[in-house]
Amino acid sequence: MSDFIVTGAAGFIGGALAARLIQDDHSVVTIDNLSTGYEDNIPSGVEFIYGDCGNEEVIKKLPKRDYEAIFHIAGQSSGEISFDNPIYDIATNTISTLLLLDYALKHDCDRFVYASTMSIYGDHLDQAIDEDAKCSPSSFYGVGKLASEHYMNIYQSYGIKTTSLRLFNVYGPGQNLENLRQGMVSIFLAQIFSNGYVEMKGSSDRYRDFIYIDDVVQSFVNCLIYPESENETINIATGKRTKVGELISLLFKLCDKSPDLRISGSTAGDLHGIFAKTEKMRKLLNISKTLPLELGLKKMINWIRGM
DSSP: OOEEEEETTTSHHHHHHHHHHHHTTOEEEEEEOOSSSOGGGSOTTOEEEESOTTOHHHHTTSOOOOEEEEEEOOSOOOHHHHTTOHHHHHIIIIIHHHHHHHHHHHTTOOEEEEEEEGGGSOSOOSSOBOTTSOOOOOSHHHHHHHHHHHHHHHHHTTTOEEEEEEEOEEEOTTOOSSOTTSOHHHHHHHHHHHHSSEEEOSOTTOEEOEEEHHHHHHHHHHHHHOGGGTTEEEEESOSOOEEHHHHHHHHHHHTTOOOOEEEOOOOTTOOSBOOBOOHHHHHHHOOOOOOOHHHHHHHHHHHHHTO
16 A cells, blocks of 8 residues: 545645546545535545645645655646736646645655646647647646646755656536536536526637546556656547537536537637647557547536436
8 A cells, every 4th residue: 555645635736636546455645625516525544735726734644655656636727717817817727836845855655647738738730739739828728737847857866756747628427417618528518407508608619628537547556667757748538539519518418418519709718729649658658548538527527417
């Protein structure tokens, strides 16, 4: 059994990762401020510290143990919301990373895995994007995440082995259906189940790369299994390009609802389109197969129906 820190275990991705580690008989401590997650979501057996990861006094509350790794998942994770309060965004997404990297250095925890984002790339030509592409983030959220990656690069010179996982559009059971400003799939499904229609900002010709939560959790776990992932930046995606309009049509079909799409306005900092090259994920993390979108959506819809 090993000890891990997983920040943000009251949320969607952090909670799923913490549950997997507990299932594998490990010990997990989490910090979460419950700003978008819920305490009831924290898996049984996880030790919970309430507070902000960007607060040094909260970091000091971590139990003194020999942690095998820190998984930093917590943070404000919406490009749109980052425009509401850029100062809070940089505190939760960047200052938190610096504090945790400093904690890792001072407490001899030499493995640090970070939940980064596709948003750091900004808009590019309509082609699969690899990790060497130019990063031109168009939201405060993307800027903060990119800054964290650069800080991680510096800490590598101090002996901290870091991995930055650039997550594309994650979806699946456990996603917050009440937050209608974060998570494209969850936003659309919440509207379909509550209103019978989807009210969308932006063009239906926008495109994304949707990846199921279990594949994302496996990518984090595999960072510990495969040392080739150390000091690397890796896209976590399927490599499949899906138009937003196609996604919405599929959701209505799977929910047995007549399509009703209403388009108005746009979202600050939103990308027109992005999808990934996934060679590094396959090579460095040994993830060669990901769940097809339709199957993943069926699992998520069944979860919602069973709530």
